[in-house]
Amino acid sequence: MIATLQCTVVDCPDPATLGHFYREILGGELDEGDPTWVTLTSPQGFRLAFQRAPDHKPPRWPDPEHPQQFHLDFDVPERADVERARERVIALGATFLHDSGGEASGFLVFSDPAGHPFCLCYGQM
Structure with a gap:
């Protein structure tokens, strides 16, 4: 093994909005400390990150x-x-x-x- 998966990153125009959308589906905790990068950690420990892409x-x-x-x-x-x-x-x-x-x-x-x-x-x- 070379590495372990940290998270899946999704490009989007508004990371907070998309983070909240997926939190409603999966549950879990959002880290919104950076408006350009929001991370959702599901109750099972799976992580999705949402990255601002202005030209998405x-x-x-x-x-x-x-x-x-x-x-x-x-x-x-x-x-x-x-x-x-x-x-x-x-x-x-x-x-x-x-x-x-x-x-x-x-x-x-x-x-x-x-x-x-x-x-x-x-x-x-």
């Missing part, structure tokens, strides 16, 4: 001309739970993009307030 150009899922670059998958236990989660993330500022349509398992695709795609996954994937 969001991806346009699923447009290959503006690729997603990366995306985050979040597990939600049941289809009924994912429907409640859909309402909550939209209320937080997410934009709904796609439903895979699965009955027992599948995913819903959204973009966060800075345009990064993320999925709410349910069932056995």
Whole structure:
């Protein structure tokens, strides 16, 4: 092993806003000491950092001309739970993009307030 993963860094125009968005999804603690770099530590110890990128150009899922670059998958236990989660993330500022349509398992695709795609996954994937 050469190293251990410190955190995943997400470029965005407003680190505090995106940090608060993901804290509502994951829970955890935000470190907002620097307005250009906000870190979220989840209850499980996973860390996401949000870095100010003034010229940020969001991806346009699923447009290959503006690729997603990366995306985050979040597990939600049941289809009924994912429907409640859909309402909550939209209320937080997410934009709904796609439903895979699965009955027992599948995913819903959204973009966060800075345009990064993320999925709410349910069932056995």
